[in-house]
Amino acid sequence: MDAYLPYVLCLVLFCIGIYAVISKRNIIKIIIGVIIAEYAVNLFLILVAYKAGGRSPIFSRTQEILPEAMVDPLPHALVLTSIVIGLATTAFLIALAVRLYGKYGTFDISRMRELRG
Amino acid sequence: MIELYVLIGLMIAGSLIAIEVKNLLSAVVAVGVVGLGLSIIFLILKAPDVALTQIVVEIAAVVLLIRATLNRDIAMKYCGNRPFGAIMGILFTGFVFVIALITFKDGLNLFGAPLMTVSQFYPLNAIEGTGATNVVSAIILDYRAYDTLGEATVLFTAVVGVLTVMRSPGKKKEEDLQDSK
Amino acid sequence: MSKEHDRGMTIIVKTVTRLTVGLIFLYGIYIILHGHLTPGGGFAGGVIVALSFINVDLAFGGKVSDRIFSKGSTSVIEALGGVMFLALALLGLQWGGFFDNFLHPDGEPGMLISAGIIPLENIAISLKVGAGLFAIFLTLITLQKFESEKK
Amino acid sequence: MITASTIPLFVALPLAGAFLTVLLKRIKGIPDTFGVMVTIGTFVMSVFAVIQLEIGQRIICNIGNWGGFQEVLGKIVGIQLVVDGLTAFMLVVVNLIAFLVAVYSVNYMTRYTEKWQFYSLFLLMLAGMNGVLITGDMFNLFVFVEIASIASYALVAFGTGKRELEASFKYAVMGSIASLLILLGVILLYSNTGTLNMADMTRILAGRDHPALLYFVFALFLAGFGLKAALVPFHAWLPDAHPSAPAPISAMLSGVLIKALGVYVIARVFYNLFGFPHEVSLILMTLGAISMGVGALVALRQWDLKRLLAYSSISQVGFIMLGLGIGTPLAILGALFHLFNHSMFKSLLFLDSGAIEYAAHTRDLKEMGGLAKKMPITNGSTIIGAMSLAGIPPFAGFWSKLIIIVAAVQASHMKLAAWAVLMSIVTIAYVLKAVRFAFLGELKKQFANITEVPAFMRVSLIILALVCLFGGLLLIPDLRNGFLGQAVEVLTRVSGV
Numbered sequence: 034m035d036a037y038l039p040y041v042l043c044l045v046l047f048c049i050g051i052y053a054v055i056s057k058r059n060i061i062k063i064i065i066g067v068i069i070a071e072y073a074v075n076l077f078l079i080l081v082a083y084k085a086g087g088r089s090p091i092f093s094r095t096q097e098i099l100p101e102a103m104v105d106p107l108p109h110a111l112v113l114t115s116i117v118i119g120l121a122t123t124a125f126l127i128a129l130a131v132r133l134y135g136k137y138g139t140f141d142i143s144r145m146r147e148l149r150g
Numbered sequence: 151m152i153e154l155y156v157l158i159g160l161m162i163a164g165s166l167i168a169i170e171v172k173n174l175l176s177a178v179v180a181v182g183v184v185g186l187g188l189s190i191i192f193l194i195l196k197a198p199d200v201a202l203t204q205i206v207v208e209i210a211a212v213v214l215l216i217r218a219t220l221n222r223d224i225a226m227k228y229c230g231n232r233p234f235g236a237i238m239g240i241l242f243t244g245f246v247f248v249i250a251l252i253t254f255k256d257g258l259n260l261f262g263a264p265l266m267t268v269s270q271f272y273p274l275n276a277i278e279g280t281g282a283t284n285v286v287s288a289i290i291l292d293y294r295a296y297d298t299l300g301e302a303t304v305l306f307t308a309v310v311g312v313l314t315v316m317r318s319p320g321k322k323k324e325e326d327l328q329d330s331k
Numbered sequence: 332m333s334k335e336h337d338r339g340m341t342i343i344v345k346t347v348t349r350l351t352v353g354l355i356f357l358y359g360i361y362i363i364l365h366g367h368l369t370p371g372g373g374f375a376g377g378v379i380v381a382l383s384f385i386n387v388d389l390a391f392g393g394k395v396s397d398r399i400f401s402k403g404s405t406s407v408i409e410a411l412g413g414v415m416f417l418a419l420a421l422l423g424l425q426w427g428g429f430f431d432n433f434l435h436p437d438g439e440p441g442m443l444i445s446a447g448i449i450p451l452e453n454i455a456i457s458l459k460v461g462a463g464l465f466a467i468f469l470t471l472i473t474l475q476k477f478e479s480e481k482k
Numbered sequence: 483m484i485t486a487s488t489i490p491l492f493v494a495l496p497l498a499g500a501f502l503t504v505l506l507k508r509i510k511g512i513p514d515t516f517g518v519m520v521t522i523g524t525f526v527m528s529v530f531a532v533i534q535l536e537i538g539q540r541i542i543c544n545i546g547n548w549g550g551f552q553e554v555l556g557k558i559v560g561i562q563l564v565v566d567g568l569t570a571f572m573l574v575v576v577n578l579i580a581f582l583v584a585v586y587s588v589n590y591m592t593r594y595t596e597k598w599q600f601y602s603l604f605l606l607m608l609a610g611m612n613g614v615l616i617t618g619d620m621f622n623l624f625v626f627v628e629i630a631s632i633a634s635y636a637l638v639a640f641g642t643g644k645r646e647l648e649a650s651f652k653y654a655v656m657g658s659i660a661s662l663l664i665l666l667g668v669i670l671l672y673s674n675t676g677t678l679n680m681a682d683m684t685r686i687l688a689g690r691d692h693p694a695l696l697y698f699v700f701a702l703f704l705a706g707f708g709l710k711a712a713l714v715p716f717h718a719w720l721p722d723a724h725p726s727a728p729a730p731i732s733a734m735l736s737g738v739l740i741k742a743l744g745v746y747v748i749a750r751v752f753y754n755l756f757g758f759p760h761e762v763s764l765i766l767m768t769l770g771a772i773s774m775g776v777g778a779l780v781a782l783r784q785w786d787l788k789r790l791l792a793y794s795s796i797s798q799v800g801f802i803m804l805g806l807g808i809g810t811p812l813a814i815l816g817a818l819f820h821l822f823n824h825s826m827f828k829s830l831l832f833l834d835s836g837a838i839e840y841a842a843h844t845r846d847l848k849e850m851g852g853l854a855k856k857m858p859i860t861n862g863s864t865i866i867g868a869m870s871l872a873g874i875p876p877f878a879g880f881w882s883k884l885i886i887i888v889a890a891v892q893a894s895h896m897k898l899a900a901w902a903v904l905m906s907i908v909t910i911a912y913v914l915k916a917v918r919f920a921f922l923g924e925l926k927k928q929f930a931n932i933t934e935v936p937a938f939m940r941v942s943l944i945i946l947a948l949v950c951l952f953g954g955l956l957l958i959p960d961l962r963n964g965f966l967g968q969a970v971e972v973l974t975r976v977s978g979v
Contacts, residue, residue: 036260039151042158044250046165047666048243053169054659055242056235061174061215063655065181068211069165070662072188075204076158077666079195081673085262089196090273090285091370100273103285104196107269108672110289111621112200114301115665117374117460118628120207121308122658124467125632127218128312129639129651131471136644145648198370202362206378210464213385218471249698257674257695267676268557282367282449290372291449296490296545296561298452299416300613300625301374302459303497306413307606307629309406309463310504311636314599315650316470321594321641410504417498420490 039080047073060130060140067126071119075112082108154194161187175216182212199286340390348390355383359461366453373456380457381464388468405466412459419448419455484531486543489563492527492573492616493626495520496609503602513601514588520605521581524612528573531565537968538975540566542618558679564618567968571818572615572746574965575825576738578949580608586833586942587730589935590840594640594728603640607633607734611742620668620678627664627710627743631657634739637731638723649722656719660709667702670695684755692759700762703751704769711744713803714773717796721780724795725788725845729836732788736795737829741821745802753973758809766807771901773800778908782915787835787845790916791828794871797905798824804902805886808893811974816885818969823870823878823953830867830946834860837935837943838920847916852925857934861921863947870950872913873906878953 050073053066087104130140137145161184168180185208192201259265276288290298359379366372499520506512535541543563565573584604591597610630617623635657639650672678674695675686687696709716720740724732752762777797784790802824805817837860838853839845854861870879883906890899934940956965 036262037254037258039154039158039261040254040258041251042155042162044247046158046162047662048247049162049165049169051246051659052239052243054655056239057169058235059174060651062169062177064215065168065177067655067658067662068181069168069184070659072161072165072184074662074665074669075200076161076188076191078669079192079197079200080261081259081669082197082264083195083262084264084266087196089198089370091198092277092283092285094283101270103273105264105266105269106272106285106289107678108669109197109200109286110294110297111669112197113203113286113290113372113374114297114621114625116200116203116207117301118304118625118661120211120464121304121632122628122654122661123211124214124464125308125311125315125635126651126654126658127214128315128467128471129647129654131218132315132639132642132647133651136647142651145644199372199375202370203372203375203378206375206382209382210378210385213382213389214468214471217389217468249701253694253698255694257693258670259673265673265676268559268678268682269676271557271559280449284367284369284372286370287367287372287449287453291367291452293560294622295420295452297622297625298456299420299497300622300629302413302416302456303606303609304625304628304632305460305463306409306501307603307632307636309409309466310599310602310606311632312467312470313406314596314603314636315639315642315647317596317599318642319595321643322592406504410501413501414498414505417494417501421494 040077043073043077043080046076049073058141058143060133060142063142064123064126064130068119068123071115071122075115075119078108078112078115081105154191157187157191157194161191178212178215181215182208185212199284340392344390348386352383352386355386356380359383359457363453363457364450367449373453374460376453377457377460378464381461381468384465385468388472405462405469408462409459409466412455412457412462415455416452416459419452484527484534484541484565486541488527489541489543489565489616490545492524492612493609495523496605496612500602500605500609503598503605507598513598514584517584517587517601517604518581521577521584521608524608525574525577525581528570528577531570532574532965532968535565535567535570535968537567537963537971540564557677558682561622562618562679562681563616564681565616566972567970568746568750568818568972569615571822571965571969572742573612575822576608576611576615576742579734579737579825579829580604582942582945583730583734583829583833586733586836586939588938590730590836590939591728593840600637600640600728603633603637604731604734606630607637607739611738614742615746618680620671620680620683622678623747624661624665624668627747628661630739630743631661631710634731634735638727638735640728640731641726645722646726649719649726653719653723656709656716660706660716663702664706667699667706670699670702680750680755684757687755688757692756696756697761700752700756700759703748704762704765707744707747707751708769709744711740711748711799711803712773712796713744713769713799714776714796715769717773717776720796721789721792724792724832725786729788729832729839732791732836733829733832736792736832737825740795740799741802741825745799745806745821748803749806749973763807763809766803767895767898768807770800770803770805770807771898773797773803774902774905775800778905778912781912782908784912785847787838787847787850787916787920788832790847790912791831791835794909794912795824795828797909798828798871800905801883801886801902804898805889808886808889808895808898810889810893811970812892813886813889814973815966815970816882816889818966819956820879820882820886822956822966823882823950826946826949826953827867827870827879830863830943830950831871833939833943833946834864834867837939840935840939841932842929847919849926850920851923852921853929853932854921855925856929856932859934859940859943863943864921865917866947866950868913868917870953872910874910876954878950878956881954881957 050066050070082105084104088102090103090106164180164184168177189201189205276285280288280292282288359376362371363376499516503513545561610626613626635654639646675683712720777793781793802817805813870877873880873883887902
């Protein structure tokens with residue numbers, strides 16, 4: 034089980050984020066839930082990439098580094114992309130939250146009833 | 151790897167605080183702590199590029215969250231869960247969690263032993279093929295530059311989207327429309 | 332005193348900002364230019380540069396960096412970065428394909444000028460990301476002003 | 483005409499259009515011109531792609547000139563773009579609707595402020611969808627799904643009223659969670675196979691038994707892409723988002739977005755990547771049948787025209803999913819043909835509802851009435867679109883529903899066939915209700931001096947109505963082999979049914 038423990042802990046983090054999105058009424062808390070879920074997924078990618086005893090994937094002019102000793106660099110590139118996408122989503126959600134606050138004077142989504150029915 | 155478990159534990163504690171604490175400012179600060187922990191984990195797992203980006207983005211996100219939303223008086227008021235929200239949330243996350251526990255053992259690579267079928271190519275050829283000593287840079291800007299074009303476009307879309315959402319009014323008034331006809 | 336002293340945070344914050352913001356800005360430029368050699372790159376560097384402007388805005392209460400960048404000009408800079416990146420990609424078609432790294436044989440690996448179009452792409456991305464993030468910040472803050480005037 | 487090096491233009495053209503629209507926004511008329519020119523360009527290219535492709539042929543573009551390393555390593559190190567029969571088919575659908583919507587918006591969007599933002603986001607959404615269609619790489623697919631999604635969140639909120647913002651928030655939160663599930667699935671696949679290229683993954687997965695992890699990935703992809711496609715347990719965002727958006731965007735969302743990001747990817751992933759396992763077939767059929775029922779029955783109760791159409795979309799996506807779930811070549815043909823038809827008539831109906839809103843300033847069926855005399859073109863095109871939706875012969879919608887039902891009978895799913903027939907009858911009921919209340923009856927006093935909509939809007943309506951009228955001709959063998967046939971071939975080849 035030990036070999037999977039980091040993945041499981043990471044999944045716990047993901048579930049906490051999803052739980053917040055499903056159960057909270059406050060817009061800010063929902064946004065926080067989305068952010069935490071994003072963090073968990075990014076962490077998962079880096080966990081998948083880690084090689085025991087590996088080195089970071091950067092060559093140096095002063096030091097001899099074997100390419101075989103490096104951790105998997107591909108997921109690092111993917112995480113960089115996914116972090117940016119996360120920032121974009123978060124910024125857009127914040128803008129919506131600000132506007133909704135301007136319209137309703139509250140962050141409580143159960144008070145926003147325009148669409149029910 | 152004991153420090154990894156300690157840090158992930160800290161992140162879990164931080165995110166629990168973030169979603170349950172009543173004061174929204176504390177919640178956002180707790181998210182900041184979680185992001186900081188994530189950035190340190192990235193460093194431990196030998197991903198300095200990602201760690202740098204993560205911490206910078208973290209600062210930007212927290213600044214946006216605090217400045218844009220939290221300096222209003224009523225905003226600090228806490229509102230609770232949705233009716234049945236907590237039960238639904240626990241049921242759903244529990245379901246996902248159990249399925250994942252069952253399926254992870256068959257198919258996922260062990261922690262610390264990535265498969266690296268394609269990616270062993272990149273460290274071996276990055277300097278010769280692209281001239282960059284930072285292999286991650288070589289991947290995001292050469293081997294997979296098309297992804298980076300997409301990523302930059304996502305941010306561009308978000309900027310235009312924010313401008314769109316923040317403009318007021320969105321629709322022209324009826325009398326203006328009559329004039330233009 | 333002038334109006335600027337009423338706005339923003341305390342004098343301590345303003346002084347510290349004055350001392351450090353230039354360094355933050357330079358650090359961002361460094362990260363952008365060394366993206367192909369050391370950790371970092373266009374994205375992280377662009378955000379750092381944007382954060383240095385945001386820092387000034389926060390400490391001095393807005394309007395200061397407004398004089399340099401309006402909301403309109405940031406989105407123009409951003410689109411310029413996008414066009415530059417796309418143009419680099421399309422230029423590759425001349426040599427062999429979309430996103431062909433047509434300059435890479437020039438320069439010795441490990442030196443500042445090397446790795447072909449990668450540093451250029453880093454600059455394009457940093458323009459796009461820095462200006463984009465700052466535009467988002469300005470938009471969210473200006474509307475706040477507009478709203479409080481209404482009330 | 484379409485060679486490996488011109489494939490990236492499907493994405494690069496709309497992107498360049500979007501960037502230049504932002505740069506040149508001050509010049510009057512630039513946004514409209516760019517919007518229309520770019521969509522004409524991509525549409526013409528997609529038609530060329532269809533004409534040029536033979537059955538079973540594909541064009542592959544290696545981005546960054548890394549194709550040469552394939553021989554060295556036996557693996558693909560860069561990103562590949564692939565255009566095959568299914569991609570070409572979807573490209574035609576997406577770019578045709580996009581072109582007509584761009585033309586329509588020239589007049590319609592004058593009601594909103596800041597037209598350049600509309601066209602910029604519209605082109606970004608198009609770039610995202612085209613990117614999803616042509617990519618051959620799992621992670622790249624995720625990136626382009628995000629571009630199209632974020633652009634659509636913003637477009638739903640374009641009116642910036644209470645309703646629009648709230649619908650957009652709901653859609654954005656659910657959409658981001660769906661994207662995260664998709665990304666998690668992509669990571670698990672990468673961890674299991676060590677590659678991101680779809681063709682490579684297919685090869686690796688086909689050579690061995692499916693590990694348990696793959697079933698978790700199935701669940702993640704079904705939930706993620708099912709949410710983008712608005713399948714029933716994940717449909718909650720659609721009935722709010724579609725009516726809130728401006729009419730051209732409702733047409734884009736309902737007509738192509740839920741298909742390009744949802745149905746197409748589900749078909750591509752489950753048929754080509756996973757070899758269409760039996761469990762997935764069952765799940766798709768069940769979800770399809772439930773969507774069909776829920777969408778149709780709720781649509782019957784709606785009085786808001788656009789909301790009625792939105793629920794109808796859920797129901798019709800259910801038909802498509804049912805066809806895909808049955809999985810015989812005939813059923814797939816029916817599903818893809820219904821996808822084509824639904825894109826056409828649902829876009830037409832949403833544009834018509836926009837035309838009514840433009841002229842009469844209402845969406846409530848109870849307030850309308852007697853518009854037939856005042857708006858002949860809108861009236862005629864609505865009736866053609868509605869008949870196609872209801873499945874009245876000889877309109878195109880009839881043939882595709884017929885094929886799906888016949889395929890269900892052939893595969894001896896008698897109950898499903900009966901259920902589909904029943905739901906088609908319910909469809910006729912709500913369509914008749916909409917047409918009856920909008921166009922027939924007495925003309926209300928307040929509509930005494932309304933006029934037909936402006937020229938650009940009329941052009942779009944007429945072209946779409948013609949496509950709905952003559953869409954059935956696509957089943958003529960010569961046309962079918964070139965257009966639908968090559969798309970069906972892509973899906974049946976690997977699944978081995």
